[in-house]
Amino acid sequence: MTQSITEVFADAFKTTFPLKSSPLVDCITNPVTIESMANALLYIDAKPVMADLPEEFPELFTQIDALLLNLGHISPERKDSLLAAGRYAAETHKPAVVDLVGVAATQLRYDIGQQLLQNHPNVIKGNISEVRRFAGLKSTGRGVDGSQLDQSVTALAELTKALQELTERFPNTTFLATGETDLVVSAKGQWRLENGVPQLDRFTGTGDIVGALTAALLGIGLSNDEAVVLTVSYFNCCAEVAAAQNTAGGIASFREKTLDQLSLLADQADWVKMVKGEAL
Numbered sequence: 001m002t003q004s005i006t007e008v009f010a011d012a013f014k015t016t017f018p019l020k021s022s023p024l025v026d027c028i029t030n031p032v033t034i035e036s037m038a039n040a041l042l043y044i045d046a047k048p049v050m051a052d053l054p055e056e057f058p059e060l061f062t063q064i065d066a067l068l069l070n071l072g073h074i075s076p077e078r079k080d081s082l083l084a085a086g087r088y089a090a091e092t093h094k095p096a097v098v099d100l101v102g103v104a105a106t107q108l109r110y111d112i113g114q115q116l117l118q119n120h121p122n123v124i125k126g127n128i129s130e131v132r133r134f135a136g137l138k139s140t141g142r143g144v145d146g147s148q149l150d151q152s153v154t155a156l157a158e159l160t161k162a163l164q165e166l167t168e169r170f171p172n173t174t175f176l177a178t179g180e181t182d183l184v185v186s187a188k189g190q191w192r193l194e195n196g197v198p199q200l201d202r203f204t205g206t207g208d209i210v211g212a213l214t215a216a217l218l219g220i221g222l223s224n225d226e227a228v229v230l231t232v233s234y235f236n237c238c239a240e241v242a243a244a245q246n247t248a249g250g251i252a253s254f255r256e257k258t259l260d261q262l263s264l265l266a267d268q269a270d271w272v273k274m275v276k277g278e279a280l
């Protein structure tokens with residue numbers, strides 16, 4: 001008998017939402033979704049700061065609770081600040097999340113992702129196609145988007161095995177691959193998460209928000225696995241509620257309703273009953 005995700009992470013599901021303190025998260029991220037990300041953090045009662053100049057890190061890192069490194073828009077300056085912040089987080093023992101945006105598309109981003117992995121960040125995430133490329137598998141992702149072809153049962157099994165091998169060298173990192181099914185792999189186990197709706201693939205920044213919210217939950221002391229599982233489940237349940245409310249609306253209305261739920265669903269104690277997922 002496989003164990004359900006709410007049984008495995010019962011304490012975290014019971015106690016995390018609504019947040020009891022406001023973690024401060026520094027996000028070094030892309031200009032496409034930076035505003036959505038800052039607001040999503042505020043909606044769950046976390047605090048964003050979007051500081052990326054390395055000169056600021058010594059002062060800033062005494063204040064922040066967690067760091068989010070998103071590869072979504074690389075410039076020479078942002079490349080330097082991502083790498084410097086990744087090293088600084090390791091030195092100062094701040095929890096860090098790396099979002100592999102676009103790693104399926106270019107070698108340059110793949111190389112930055114691999115460099116950031118050497119700091120043993122708490123979480124490395126991306127859509128399924130980005131994580132496949134990162135794990136050395138064939139990927140059919142296009143640009144920053146994941147591909148349906150990478151979602152087959154065989155492809156997911158292949159990715160699980162490749163990530164398990166990576167956790168042998170990086171036992172302190174949890175890997176998250178998102179899509180219709182979300183795959184979580186760490187040295188402690190493997191889990192499959194099944195919430196969400198297809199419309200989540202139709203507005204930008206859903207994955208970026210998942211990265212930032214994961215950093216926030218690390219910032220309040222959740223384990224790597226707990227932070228990933230709670231974030232994806234909560235965000236995807238928000239989207240399910242939004243989709244049910246949005247019968248006559250388009251994707252822009254769905255987006256607004258999903259973001260709105262980030263501040264609302266936490267107060268519905270029984271949201272956890274919506275959660276679907278199991279240990280593999």
Ligand SMILES: Nc1ncnc2c1ncn2[C@@H]1O[C@H](COP(=O)(O)OP(=O)(O)OP(=O)(O)O)[C@@H](O)[C@H]1O
Binds near residue numbers: 179182201205236
């Ligand atoms: N078809 C789908 N069905 C259910 N949930 C989905 C689907 N597609 C994406 N999601 C959910 O949406 C969130 C973002 O996943 P996705 O793989 O689209 O990230 P992404 O490609 O990095 O997004 P973005 O580039 O917009 O930031 C995850 O929580 C994932 O579970």
Ligand SMILES: Cc1ncsc1CCO
Binds near residue numbers: 033
């Ligand atoms: C960075 C970026 N480029 C196009 S959309 C987007 C946000 C998804 O990550």
Ligand SMILES: [Mg+2]
Binds near residue numbers: 099102126127207208
């Ligand atoms: Mg993404």
